[in-house]
Amino acid sequence: MPLYVKELFKSYGSTVAVRGISFTAEEGKVFGLLGPNGAGKTTTLKIISTVLRPDSGSVFLNAVDIIRMAESAREFLAYVPEDAGTYRNLTGYEHLEFAATVYARNRDEYKAFLEDGIRIADLGDKIYEKTKSYSKGMKRRLQIARALMVKPKLAVLDEPTAGIDVFHAINIRNLIKKFANKNSSIVIVSSHNMFEVEKLCDEIGIINEGVLLRVGSIKEIKGDNSDLEEVFMKLAKGDQMDKSIR
Amino acid sequence: MKRKITALIKKDLLDVLRDPKVYIGFLLPLAIFAAFGFISAVTAPPSSVPLNVYVSKNWSLFNSYLYSQGVTITSQPYNSDAIIKFYNNSNFITFNVTFNMKDINQIYYAKAEALNYILNGFQAYYRNYLLEKIGVANFKVISNPVNYSFITNINNVTYSLNPLYIFEMTQIEEFVAPTILFALCIGMSEMAATLITVEQEEKTFEMLLSMPLKRYDILTSKIISSFVISILSSMFYLVGLIIFSNEYLTLLGGVKTGPVFSVNDLILLIFIVLLIISTIFSSSLGILIGLLSKDLRIANVYLGIITVPILIPTLFFIAGGSLSYVSGPFKVLLLLLPPTYAIEITRAFITRYLTGYWILGIVIGLAETFFILYIASLIINGVNLKSKISKEVQNYQGR
Ligand SMILES: Nc1ncnc2c1ncn2[C@@H]1O[C@H](COP(=O)(O)OP(=O)(O)OP(=O)(O)O)[C@@H](O)[C@H]1O
Ligand SMILES: [Mg+2]
Numbered sequence: 001m002p003l004y005v006k007e008l009f010k011s012y013g014s015t016v017a018v019r020g021i022s023f024t025a026e027e028g029k030v031f032g033l034l035g036p037n038g039a040g041k042t043t044t045l046k047i048i049s050t051v052l053r054p055d056s057g058s059v060f061l062n063a064v065d066i067i068r069m070a071e072s073a074r075e076f077l078a079y080v081p082e083d084a085g086t087y088r089n090l091t092g093y094e095h096l097e098f099a100a101t102v103y104a105r106n107r108d109e110y111k112a113f114l115e116d117g118i119r120i121a122d123l124g125d126k127i128y129e130k131t132k133s134y135s136k137g138m139k140r141r142l143q144i145a146r147a148l149m150v151k152p153k154l155a156v157l158d159e160p161t162a163g164i165d166v167f168h169a170i171n172i173r174n175l176i177k178k179f180a181n182k183n184s185s186i187v188i189v190s191s192h193n194m195f196e197v198e199k200l201c202d203e204i205g206i207i208n209e210g211v212l213l214r215v216g217s218i219k220e221i222k223g224d225n226s227d228l229e230e231v232f233m234k235l236a237k238g239d240q241m242d243k244s245i246r
Numbered sequence: 247m248k249r250k251i252t253a254l255i256k257k258d259l260l261d262v263l264r265d266p267k268v269y270i271g272f273l274l275p276l277a278i279f280a281a282f283g284f285i286s287a288v289t290a291p292p293s294s295v296p297l298n299v300y301v302s303k304n305w306s307l308f309n310s311y312l313y314s315q316g317v318t319i320t321s322q323p324y325n326s327d328a329i330i331k332f333y334n335n336s337n338f339i340t341f342n343v344t345f346n347m348k349d350i351n352q353i354y355y356a357k358a359e360a361l362n363y364i365l366n367g368f369q370a371y372y373r374n375y376l377l378e379k380i381g382v383a384n385f386k387v388i389s390n391p392v393n394y395s396f397i398t399n400i401n402n403v404t405y406s407l408n409p410l411y412i413f414e415m416t417q418i419e420e421f422v423a424p425t426i427l428f429a430l431c432i433g434m435s436e437m438a439a440t441l442i443t444v445e446q447e448e449k450t451f452e453m454l455l456s457m458p459l460k461r462y463d464i465l466t467s468k469i470i471s472s473f474v475i476s477i478l479s480s481m482f483y484l485v486g487l488i489i490f491s492n493e494y495l496t497l498l499g500g501v502k503t504g505p506v507f508s509v510n511d512l513i514l515l516i517f518i519v520l521l522i523i524s525t526i527f528s529s530s531l532g533i534l535i536g537l538l539s540k541d542l543r544i545a546n547v548y549l550g551i552i553t554v555p556i557l558i559p560t561l562f563f564i565a566g567g568s569l570s571y572v573s574g575p576f577k578v579l580l581l582l583l584p585p586t587y588a589i590e591i592t593r594a595f596i597t598r599y600l601t602g603y604w605i606l607g608i609v610i611g612l613a614e615t616f617f618i619l620y621i622a623s624l625i626i627n628g629v630n631l632k633s634k635i636s637k638e639v640q641n642y643q644g645r
Contacts, residue, residue, distance in 0.1 A: 046452070049456040050455070050456055051452050051455045051456050053628065071458075071460070074456060074457060074458040074459075075458045077456065078456070078457075079452070079453065079456035080453075081449040081452045081453060082449075083449065084448070084449040084450065084452070084453055085447070085448030085449055085450055086448070086450065087448075087450060099457075102457050102458060102459060103457075103458065143453075156456075
């Protein structure tokens with residue numbers, strides 16, 4: 001069952017961050033929200049992961065309205081916030097233990113989650129050290145491992161590879177892709193890196209100033225243009241022209 | 247060089263002063279000064295107090311001196327403020343003074359001071375009398391013709407001390423106990439607030455909010471964690487206070503009065519309960535602050551505000567105030583603040599007498615703690631409180 005996002009609106013005081021975003025994300029695929037800083041990516045992802053209530057709009061997964069039935073939806077979703085930190089004095093392993101305890105329904109699942117988490121984080125012996133000794137990228141890997149190890153039906157990752165080196169970024173991209181495929185999960189990521197989106201996502205939505213300008217597969221969106229950057233620049237300009245005309 | 251320093255300073259000042267909430271913190275000293283001025287006025291000793299004295303023998307010289315000082319001489323020993331017995335050995339006189347008080351408060355303090363003043367005055371008065379009667383030749387003999395020895399009764403507890411010594415003891419006790427309790431309560435609020443604010447800053451709170459955890463469970467775990475920490479640090483406070491009291495209060499004035507605490511001591515037990523209630527009350531305030539603050543600086547502004555209600559009973563008791571001698575709205579205010587009771591009962595370490603306020607203290611402390619936690623649960627559940635804070639609240643998604 002795909003994820004249906006319908007007509008989301010959200011404003012912070014007088015700033016309208018998201019104005020009528022709608023898209024559908026398919027099972028077993030990675031959906032990428034691509035857009036410049038302040039476009040409304042994080043706001044959209046927070047709404048999808050039930051952390052923030054939209055002013056209006058709905059999100060459906062498995063015929064469940066995630067916004068109104070947030071509590072049951074949280075059972076099958078995992079969210080990694082943009083620059084999420086860690087508990088400084090807990091070890092990486094203790095972080096994984098915590099998440100496994102929260103999500104696991106039995107002992108076997110708990111053990112499987114932990115094993116997977118250690119594998120995904122790929123931190124070696126560092127996993128047993130307090131996270132205050134971690135670099136930014138190590139913390140990020142821990143967070144992604146924490147989210148993916150519980151095999152969520154819906155994984156929401158806000159800029160998953162920000163701060164991660166090339167080697168690990170490739171690694172994590174492959175992990176995310178395989179994860180979606182193998183578990184028939186829906187993965188939603190955000191990024192402003194066109195190159196990354198091209199490598200990682202099956203479908204993308206280009207977002208600017210709270211509006212989704214174009215949704216489709218990479219191929220569809222690229223069309224005759226040589227790369228996504230070109231498409232994006234054209235779309236953004238068109239958007240601005242639209243406004244000045246209005 | 248100068249330009250760079252100016253730039254550094256400008257950055258700091260702008261970063262701090264641009265948040266309007268910071269200005270609330272500036273108003274704090276004003277509130278504290280106002281509170282302190284009011285408390286000083288309320289707790290000031292009265293300018294005159296009646297002093298009832300029973301004198302065991304009739305001696306017209308002494309009696310007329312007492313009359314001249316405005317002292318009432320009663321015919322019955324009970325209900326008098328002081329019982330004075332005296333013996334004379336030729337021209338030397340020994341006074342045995344028993345001072346009775348029911349409570350430690352500014353009225354008895356004024357009475358004890360007046361009594362000391364009058365008795366010391368009698369030393370001079372009697373010396374002059376002797377000088378006139380027997381002449382300058384015996385000046386050396388009569389330089390100190392009167393000897394005083396004191397006993398102080400506080401309810402059923404007897405100390406072989408001048409009551410002024412007792413007040414001195416309590417003044418130190420009443421400075422030490424409330425000051426440290428104040429620090430403890432503020433520390434607990436701060437700890438509880440940072441327990442949540444750090445999660446907000448690190449975005450781990452967002453992670454928790456997206457997990458299959460009930461909002462109530464997140465709140466309850468914060469409450470329990472901070473209560474555990476509160477109780478732990480209360481225990482350290484307690485051990486410190488017992489060490490202080492048993493070392494200091496038993497030895498002042500060179501007189502050993504026996505240990506202040508024993509293990510199965512009801513006063514100590516009630517004190518522990520009130521102490522824990524004050525600290526959990528403070529930590530629940532801290533939890534509320536944590537939920538309302540997106541960053542530590544704002545949390546600190548709110549923490550500054552809550553120092554005022556904790557400071558009020560602290561200052562009141564340090565200034566020697568007593569619950570039985572205040573009335574009206576100020577008394578109501580004191581009775582509404584849980585730390586009042588924990589501080590008030592420390593007086594019973596010396597008087598060995600429970601005033602009964604502790605029962606109210608337990609009820610009020612628990613009721614207020616529950617009320618604060620109820621508000622916190624509304625906030626974490628995303629209920630829009632119809633006030634300014636609703637703006638901060640909108641970022642928590644309801645169930
Ligand atoms: N807490 C907030 N209060 C007020 N405005 C906010 C808040 N959070 C976001 N905004 C505003 O909402 C808009 C969208 O922000 P959002 O964080 O969703 O963008 P983003 O696409 O994730 O950007 P980035 O790539 O920089 O992470 C921006 O204009 C931002 O200024
Ligand atoms: Mg963002």
